[in-house]
Amino acid sequence: xxxxxxNLGLASSLAxxxxxxxxxxxxxxxxxxPTTIRIGFPGxxxxxxxxxxxxxxxxxxxLGELEQEFKADNIKIEWKYYVGAGPAxxxxxxxxxxxxxxxxxxxxLIVGRSTGLKHKIIASSGRGGDVYLLTPAASQATQVADLxxxxxxxxxxxxxxxxxxxxxxxxxxxxxxxxxxxxxxxxDDRRASLATGDIAGTIDTPWGLEARGIxxxxxxxxxxININAPGTVWxxxxxxxxxxxxxxxxVNRLVKVAHWSSQDANREQQYQWWTRSGTNAYxxxxxxxxxxxxxxxxxxxxxxxxxxxxxxxxxxxxRQYRLTRRDTxxxxxxxxxYLNNALRELKLENYFPSQSVDGKFxx
Amino acid sequence: MSxxxxxxxxxxxxxxxxxxxxxxxxPIAFITLWYVVTSLKLVNTKLIVPPVGVLTTSFQELxxxxxxxxxxxxxxxxxxxxxxxxxxxxAVGVLIGVSRLADKIIGPTFHTARQISLFAWLPLLSAMVGxxxxxxxIFIAFSAFxxxxxxxxxxxxxxxxxxxxxxxxxxxxxxxxxxxxxLPAASPQILSGVRLGLIYAWLATIxxxxxxxxxxxxxxxxxxxxxxxxxxELIIFGLVAIGLIGNAFNRIxxxxxxxxxxxxxxxx
Amino acid sequence: MxxxxxxxxxxxxxxxxxxxxxxxxxxWPHAGKLLLSLINTILLGSILPLVLFGLWWxxxxxxxxxxxxxxxxxxxWESLKDVLQSGELLGHIKISASRVAWSLLxxxxxxxxxxxxxxxxxxxxAYVFPTFDVLAQLPVLGWIPLLIIFVGIExxxxxxxxxxxxxxxVALSTLHGIANIPRPLLEVGRVYQFDTLQxxxxxxxxxxxxxxxxxxxxxxxxAWLSVVFVELLSSSEGLGFLMAYSRSLSxxxxxxxxxxxxxxVGILIELTLRLIESRxxxxxxxxx
Numbered sequence: 025x026x027x028x029x030x031n032l033g034l035a036s037s038l039a040x041x042x043x044x045x046x047x048x049x050x051x052x053x054x055x056x057x058p059t060t061i062r063i064g065f066p067g068x069x070x071x072x073x074x075x076x077x078x079x080x081x082x083x084x085x086x087l088g089e090l091e092q093e094f095k096a097d098n099i100k101i102e103w104k105y106y107v108g109a110g111p112a113x114x115x116x117x118x119x120x121x122x123x124x125x126x127x128x129x130x131x132x133l134i135v136g137r138s139t140g141l142k143h144k145i146i147a148s149s150g151r152g153g154d155v156y157l158l159t160p161a162a163s164q165a166t167q168v169a170d171l172x173x174x175x176x177x178x179x180x181x182x183x184x185x186x187x188x189x190x191x192x193x194x195x196x197x198x199x200x201x202x203x204x205x206x207x208x209x210x211x212d213d214r215r216a217s218l219a220t221g222d223i224a225g226t227i228d229t230p231w232g233l234e235a236r237g238i239x240x241x242x243x244x245x246x247x248x249i250n251i252n253a254p255g256t257v258w259x260x261x262x263x264x265x266x267x268x269x270x271x272x273x274x275v276n277r278l279v280k281v282a283h284w285s286s287q288d289a290n291r292e293q294q295y296q297w298w299t300r301s302g303t304n305a306y307x308x309x310x311x312x313x314x315x316x317x318x319x320x321x322x323x324x325x326x327x328x329x330x331x332x333x334x335x336x337x338x339x340x341x342x343r344q345y346r347l348t349r350r351d352t353x354x355x356x357x358x359x360x361x362y363l364n365n366a367l368r369e370l371k372l373e374n375y376f377p378s379q380s381v382d383g384k385f386x387x
Numbered sequence: 388m389s390x391x392x393x394x395x396x397x398x399x400x401x402x403x404x405x406x407x408x409x410x411x412x413x414p415i416a417f418i419t420l421w422y423v424v425t426s427l428k429l430v431n432t433k434l435i436v437p438p439v440g441v442l443t444t445s446f447q448e449l450x451x452x453x454x455x456x457x458x459x460x461x462x463x464x465x466x467x468x469x470x471x472x473x474x475x476x477x478a479v480g481v482l483i484g485v486s487r488l489a490d491k492i493i494g495p496t497f498h499t500a501r502q503i504s505l506f507a508w509l510p511l512l513s514a515m516v517g518x519x520x521x522x523x524x525i526f527i528a529f530s531a532f533x534x535x536x537x538x539x540x541x542x543x544x545x546x547x548x549x550x551x552x553x554x555x556x557x558x559x560x561x562x563x564x565x566x567x568x569x570l571p572a573a574s575p576q577i578l579s580g581v582r583l584g585l586i587y588a589w590l591a592t593i594x595x596x597x598x599x600x601x602x603x604x605x606x607x608x609x610x611x612x613x614x615x616x617x618x619x620e621l622i623i624f625g626l627v628a629i630g631l632i633g634n635a636f637n638r639i640x641x642x643x644x645x646x647x648x649x650x651x652x653x654x655x
Numbered sequence: 656m657x658x659x660x661x662x663x664x665x666x667x668x669x670x671x672x673x674x675x676x677x678x679x680x681x682x683w684p685h686a687g688k689l690l691l692s693l694i695n696t697i698l699l700g701s702i703l704p705l706v707l708f709g710l711w712w713x714x715x716x717x718x719x720x721x722x723x724x725x726x727x728x729x730x731x732w733e734s735l736k737d738v739l740q741s742g743e744l745l746g747h748i749k750i751s752a753s754r755v756a757w758s759l760l761x762x763x764x765x766x767x768x769x770x771x772x773x774x775x776x777x778x779x780x781a782y783v784f785p786t787f788d789v790l791a792q793l794p795v796l797g798w799i800p801l802l803i804i805f806v807g808i809e810x811x812x813x814x815x816x817x818x819x820x821x822x823x824x825v826a827l828s829t830l831h832g833i834a835n836i837p838r839p840l841l842e843v844g845r846v847y848q849f850d851t852l853q854x855x856x857x858x859x860x861x862x863x864x865x866x867x868x869x870x871x872x873x874x875x876x877x878a879w880l881s882v883v884f885v886e887l888l889s890s891s892e893g894l895g896f897l898m899a900y901s902r903s904l905s906x907x908x909x910x911x912x913x914x915x916x917x918x919x920v921g922i923l924i925e926l927t928l929r930l931i932e933s934r935x936x937x938x939x940x941x942x943x
Binding site: 108111114115118119120132135136139140141175179180181182205206207208209213216217220222223347348349 | 721722723724803804807808809889890891896899900902903904905906
């Protein structure tokens, strides 16, 4: 009796993991239409209720565009937020828990593809911006070189890691891990460490923190195309193959919101909305975005030459800094047809200025 | 000092039923120091927050429904994981203890896996199962599993051959051997293993909430939110709550253990 | 497994007048049986690991679980070799281990002092124990957010946090050991009119040695547990850090490598402790 029950027990306990694996990737589908569309954002804000932080893709949530679009089809929209940011989003996708991502940073995006994740890039989620290197308020440092050998903090695996490396490279430090001690912390821990002086520097939005007397800006870079890389909107290959019409409708709405977001009249509304996630204060949003004269240069969904060049440069960088161990093929990754269709249908083909490789806008 | 050796009992009733107030001296001294130091602003009050602030925040939180939801969730995860882990632990412990074959097959793997520090399993677990309740419960069950197995094993091995003789004489069936002989005989060790499992389960609950962060709720999440908002009062409040609940667990476990073992003749 | 000359499996035709001492012609079957049982143990013990490994291999091969979540064993092996060669793994092991060592030293001494203090002096115990008891209930992990704020995030944080984890079991076991010193032993001490130092070294220490050892063992385990936790939460080097960092770069193969390293070190510590314990036991028995 013992041996048989034991064998049974062993067999069933070994089968359990397989069942878990199967269960998590199964999704309710109805042939022609899914019952839910699952969309992920990296980052969950700090207000307790997870919300996206900024950009036109965030506005999609606040405007309720997708819920409107798919109400008649009875398709639910599930928004998912990840405290673990880009890397956690990759894991969720690998486990079959996501269909779209509305704003992946370049590093986790590339890492994901290099580990074999299968998704298609269908739009850009925004580009540009200023980068600030912050130090604790009481810091004596006056230039970046003063921080040499000290502790810098960034959430590793996220796009900001590359931004930090590029920032440091601009100031002459091409081997950041040798010249500094770079630790990994999520946003809130970084800010706490700034306040207590435990780290010497980090990259963050300064205004809200400065107002609270926590930090001061050591160095800043405005609109340097070599430091920021555009964000990405992607869809899982499986979903895209199964429901291309749904993907098209989603992209249509995205472009519509991008258009809405780039109107000056809608600035205030966006600044208000973006405060709700808790990550940035109203002051942060206003100061950063009021400097932007033409919102179309930031809220751009285009997969233009600039976008392509930037992503390819990022791929090279991830190899250079040994952040990926396998190759990331760029071929066949972009799928611009949905975007092009949307621009055509909404008659916005010439609305968003296209950006060339060296950063110049035209059109 | 020799007067204070543990076995030197003065026969007087000096320290009998009356509460020993000396134990409160340290905490009171500490709180007083804390209060004075912050009132006189001798330290950075952003870091070392005044006790009054902690009290205010505590009352705020206690009035907040979310707090109780959070505790409820943490406890639910803890107890679910603990039950699963303990039951599995007793089962495996009995299996290994009774059957030498099972011991040879499962034993080495079990003891080796035991050496992998509990939290080392978390990243892999969360990669495979996510950061939701399921992964937390699995982790908690896992943490309770080991001590319970060890306790059960010890208890089962202690069943002497004399006991087995009795069972044979009475012609017990296999099931009866299990329920009437093994489990009762091993119950002290099983219970002590289960108590340890309870402690580890609570540890794992809090740890999992720190490391498997999602936008869910729980006691660990309260502390986490405190960190996020740089609200030290909240952090302290959360810690105290965690400690008190852990303490409550121990008390309940003590009472339960005493109750369960009462049937044993006071042969000791 | 005791071998008896009466065992028909070994000596099928043993006549009852066989002398009890082992005769040379009986050594070979004896040794053979031992060897057989050894092989038996190894074989049986390997069944489960082999099955699990096989399952892993098949799951990765057939993609039952996404390869980003569970990489194939071959991949993990490659990464293991990689990181061993580059010395990176050893570096992280050393750092984690040194943190544990320091914490054992600091936390262990503090625990011993506390334990002895509370055990030997009723006054001390009356003042300190209630607070200690309450604080001991709080898992170390709970302290960490507060510690991070007060102690910072560098090395002191890690050593402090892990030391706290060590203090509790050591102090408690010491206390327990002292409380359980059999009275007659202390009587002996009183009869011989030992002074305090003699009391401690000749009676208390030897009598409490097993409890001290249990406390040390638990302390080591707690230390190892906490080190991994602290490093997972916030660090820039060490095995826990390696795991967290690899995970953020979706390198689950490295996560598994780090797990294996942690397990290996754990086994090493366990074996060392067992060795010391058996030596200690031997000494104890010989003394009587």
